[in-house]
Amino acid sequence: xxxxxxxxxxxxxxxxxxxxxxxxxxYVCGPTVYNFVxxxxxxxxxxxxxxxxxxxxxxxxxxxxxxxxxxDDKINAAAKANGETIAxxxxxxxxxxxxxxxxxxxxxxxLAPRATDNIDAMIQQIxxxxxxxxxxxxxxxxxxxxxxxxxxxxxxxxxxDEMIAGASERVEEASYKREPADFVLWKPSTDDLPGWxxxxxxxxxxxxxxxxxxxxxxLANTIDIHGGGQDLIFPHHENEIAQGTCCHESGTEQFVRYxxxxxxxxxxxxxxxxxxxxxxxxxxxxxxxxxxxxxYALLTAHYRKPLDWTKDxxxxxxxxxxxxxxxxxxxxxxxxxxxxxxxxxxxxxHLQDDLAIPQVLAVLHTxxxxxxxxxxxxxxxxxxxxxSAGGYVGLLDQDSDAWFKWQSGKQESGLSxxxxxxxxxxxAQAKKDxxxxxxxxxxxxxxxxxxxxxxxxxxTRWTRD
RNA sequence: GGCGCGGUAGCAAAGCGGUUAUGCACUGGAUUGCAAAUCCACGUAGGCCGGUUCGACUCCGGCCCGCGCCUCCA
Numbered sequence: 001x002x003x004x005x006x007x008x009x010x011x012x013x014x015x016x017x018x019x020x021x022x023x024x025x026x027y028v029c030g031p032t033v034y035n036f037v038x039x040x041x042x043x044x045x046x047x048x049x050x051x052x053x054x055x056x057x058x059x060x061x062x063x064x065x066x067x068x069x070x071x072d073d074k075i076n077a078a079a080k081a082n083g084e085t086i087a088x089x090x091x092x093x094x095x096x097x098x099x100x101x102x103x104x105x106x107x108x109x110x111l112a113p114r115a116t117d118n119i120d121a122m123i124q125q126i127x128x129x130x131x132x133x134x135x136x137x138x139x140x141x142x143x144x145x146x147x148x149x150x151x152x153x154x155x156x157x158x159x160x161d162e163m164i165a166g167a168s169e170r171v172e173e174a175s176y177k178r179e180p181a182d183f184v185l186w187k188p189s190t191d192d193l194p195g196w197x198x199x200x201x202x203x204x205x206x207x208x209x210x211x212x213x214x215x216x217x218x219l220a221n222t223i224d225i226h227g228g229g230q231d232l233i234f235p236h237h238e239n240e241i242a243q244g245t246c247c248h249e250s251g252t253e254q255f256v257r258y259x260x261x262x263x264x265x266x267x268x269x270x271x272x273x274x275x276x277x278x279x280x281x282x283x284x285x286x287x288x289x290x291x292x293x294x295x296y297a298l299l300t301a302h303y304r305k306p307l308d309w310t311k312d313x314x315x316x317x318x319x320x321x322x323x324x325x326x327x328x329x330x331x332x333x334x335x336x337x338x339x340x341x342x343x344x345x346x347x348x349x350h351l352q353d354d355l356a357i358p359q360v361l362a363v364l365h366t367x368x369x370x371x372x373x374x375x376x377x378x379x380x381x382x383x384x385x386x387x388s389a390g391g392y393v394g395l396l397d398q399d400s401d402a403w404f405k406w407q408s409g410k411q412e413s414g415l416s417x418x419x420x421x422x423x424x425x426x427x428a429q430a431k432k433d434x435x436x437x438x439x440x441x442x443x444x445x446x447x448x449x450x451x452x453x454x455x456x457x458x459x460t461r462w463t464r465d
Numbered sequence: 466g467g468c469g470c471g472g473u474a475g476c477a478a479a480g481c482g483g484u485u486a487u488g489c490a491c492u493g494g495a496u497u498g499c500a501a502a503u504c505c506a507c508g509u510a511g512g513c514c515g516g517u518u519c520g521a522c523u524c525c526g527g528c529c530c531g532c533g534c535c536u537c538c539a
Contacts, residue, residue, distance in 0.1 A: 011469090029539070041539050074537080156534080162467050163535055183536065207537090229539030230470090239536085262539070263470085269531075273538055300478065300488085305471080306532070316477065316489045323488080326502065350480095358479050362487035372503055436498060443500070454501045461502085 003058065003352045005225070006304060008233060008259040009155055013354050016258060018224045023061040025219045026052065027256075029211060029228035029236070030112070032069040033093035034078040038279035039294070039309060040229070040265040040272040042104055046295055047262050047303045047355065048227045049106040050393050054351050065111040065218055067211060068094055071204055076193055086194055100282040103291035104298075105394040113218050115210040119196045121217040122209045126185045127199065128247040137200050139176040140188035146181040149242045155259060156234035183239055185209050208236055212244035212255070221248060226256040230304075231271075233261055263306045272309060280309070287409040292395060293318045299357045299393065320365070322463075324386070324396055325403040327368035331383035333399050341385045343367050347392055360393055404463035415449050424453070424460050 003016040018024045028048045031037050048064075055062045070090040079089040098108070115122075126142050129135035134148045146152050146160060153159055160181060184206035189195030195202040215223055221244075228237065237259065244255035264271045267278040285294055297317040301307040347363045350356040367389060371382045390396025405417060415423075423442050430438040443453050450465040 031539085038539085044539050156468080158468060158535070181536080227539095231534070231538055233469095234534065235536045236538090264533075264539075266532080271533070271538090275537060302479075305478090308477085310477090312476065312489085319490090320488050322502095329502090356479075358487080362479075365487055369504090431498085434498085440499065447500095452501060455497075455499095456502080463501090 003054065004354050005258050005260060006354045007257075008261050009256075011157070014258065016224075018059065019220075019222060019257065021059055023063055024055050024059045024225075025223040026055070026062065026064045026225040026227070027211070027215050027219060027223055028064070028066045028109070028226070029232055030066040030068050031093075031097050032072045032074060033090040033097060034072065034075040035093065035274070036096055036281040036283045037100060038272065038274065038281050039285060039298075040279060042101070042282050042294070043265055043298050043303075043307070044227060044229055044262045045101050045106050046104055046298045046394070048260075050299075050351070050355060050357065051225070051227070051260075052107060052109075053392060053394065054355070057348075063111065063219060064109040065113060065214070066109040067214055068097075068112055068114040069210060070094070071115045071194055071210075072207070096283070100286065103286050104282070104295045105291060105397065107394075111218055113214045115205065115214075116194075118210065118214050118217060119205065121213040122205045123186075123196075123198050125209060125213045125216065125243060125247045129185065129243065132246060132251065134242075134246040135185055136178065138178070140201055140203065141176045141184055142186040142200055143177060143182040144185055144239070144242060144246075145178060146183070146242065147179055149246055151245065152242055153238065155238050155241055158234070183208065183235065185243070208239040209243060211236075212240045212247070215240075215244060215255075216247070222254050223256055225258045225260060227260040227262070230261040230263055233259075262303045263301075266306050266308045269308065285314075289314055289318065289408070290403075290406050292398070292403075293321060296321055296361075296395060299361065299395075302358055303355055320361075321395070321403070324364055324368050324390070325400045327371040327386060328383055328396065328400040331380070331387065331400065333387070333397070335387050335391050336384045339384060339388045341388075343385055344389060344392075347389050351392060357393060360389075364389055364395070401461075404461070407464055415446075415451065420446065420451055420462055424462065427453075428460065 004013045005016050006013045026048070028044060031041055045066075048066075052062060052064050068090075070086075075086055075090055079086045082089060094114075102108075126135060129144060130137065130142065135142055135144050153163070163181065186198060186200055186203050186205055186209075188201055188203045193204065195204055215226075226237065226240075241255050245251065245253065266272060270276070270278065272279045282294070293314060294317075297309075297313050298307070300313065300317065307313075343363055343366070347360050350359040350363065364386065367382060367386045371379055371386060374382055387396060407414070423446060427439045427442040430436075430442070446453060446462070452463050452465065454461040454463070
């Protein structure tokens with residue numbers, strides 16, 4: 001069975017065949033570090049994490065790069081507002097980003113290049129574009145002349161003249177542009193702004209150049225997969241193609257073979273975005289929910305479809321995970337290597353079919369049902385299968401007991417584990433004395449504090465809501 | 466105006482030209498000192514109108530509604 005991926009370029013699912021099966025290359029657009037990221041920013045990270053895991057099972061080496069944009073006007077503005085240096089601010093948010101993404105069980109990428117470490121590569125690429133007649137210098141700016149690229153628009157499936165006609169009010173007209181659609185590769189910096197020396201004076205890069213330059217520098221001239229949110233298709237990725245293709249000798253060498261784009265997160269049916277202000281940061285969500293619940297919630301819809309982000313989605317994700325972890329009671333956390341099982345084969349085939357993750361979740365739940373009906377050796381074996389299955393999508397990697405005892409930042413003022421254990425001990429004695437009134441009283445007391453008790457032959461377990 | 470996506474049961478969300486998606490919630494039963502967890506039972510859902518077909522949620526056409534992109538954005 002082969003991996004099939006939906007390619008935005010061709011608008012269809014295609015069989016994935018890497019240029020070099022010994023080393024697959026993937027690049028995903030990372031954050032601009034001027035703030036905590038919102039949950040919409042986390043969706044591609046989680047989605048491409050699952051693709052990364054899938055590719056790693058199929059190929060000996062996968063080079064996955066995710067950039068850090070640490071030069072941007074929004075960073076400059078935020079640093080100024082905070083009275084902080086740009087370096088301090090961006091470093092702080094890089095750390096926060098890495099922590100947040102780790103909380104969502106995402107593996108770190110192979111490479112996390114920063115824009116500010118790759119200015120040379122950008123300048124080189126811009127120079128190549130000028131030499132090849134695709135870019136020009138004007139009033140301290142360097143611009144890409146879109147009309148020199150016959151292929152421009154092939155990713156977003158638009159024609160240049162239609163774009164301009166439709167967007168005439170929004171396209172920035174500037175004296176230094178030859179044509180309105182031309183976009184900035186390099187712009188001049190004033191003394192109070194970050195800047196680098198260049199053949200065109202002290203300045204800083206435009207938005208799009210960092211990705212194409214870093215891809216060429218750190219991965220290859222042609223890479224296998226490039227991912228990001230659907231809102232990056234135009235202009236960002238379209239411009240990357242223009243830069244990454246036109247800068248090379250042939251001018252036709254393919255830049256990226258498979259373009260993948262995830263759908264948006266919506267709030268009340270509308271796109272979540274920083275500019276609209278209708279967003280939740282991953283930080284604040286992690287105060288209220290385990291990272292795994294957030295991850296699960298992000299996986300409930302197919303990656304190319306919009307996903308409505310609601311409280312119900314999260315509590316439903318929590319309940320769903322409760323069921324899965326319930327089936328993993330007393331099971332070891334370690335994943336058994338090289339396990340084979342029809343359910344794993346089925347799950348793998350869903351993932352290979354353009355990441356059909358909702359169907360993977362269905363397989364997980366079917367397994368959980370089977371486990372709950374099984375006993376002894378069979379049950380143990382199925383639990384190992386479920387652990388493995390979870391690993392395919394970055395779920396179910398913690399101890400079941402720890403899962404059920406998870407405490408949010410907001411709950412920390414409540415009962416401690418020791419308090420709870422003490423009350424349970426008291427209740428056990430009461431039960432032994434057939435003092436059921438007192439036993440029930442303790443249970444109600446705990447229930448009011450969000451603690452649910454479960455009696456069994458082996459003793460009493462408890463879970464936090 | 467151009468390009469694109471979607472409308473499935475109370476909610477969320479998939480596959481599929483004919484046979485249970487799945488989860489959450491609800492209800493009844495088993496189990497339990499009472500609970501919880503678990504198991505069993507329980508939903509002919511597919512925006513509207515045509516067409517193709519022996520048969521359509523699935524394919525085709527039209528319409529209605531919602532959303533996105535069209536140079537800040539994941």
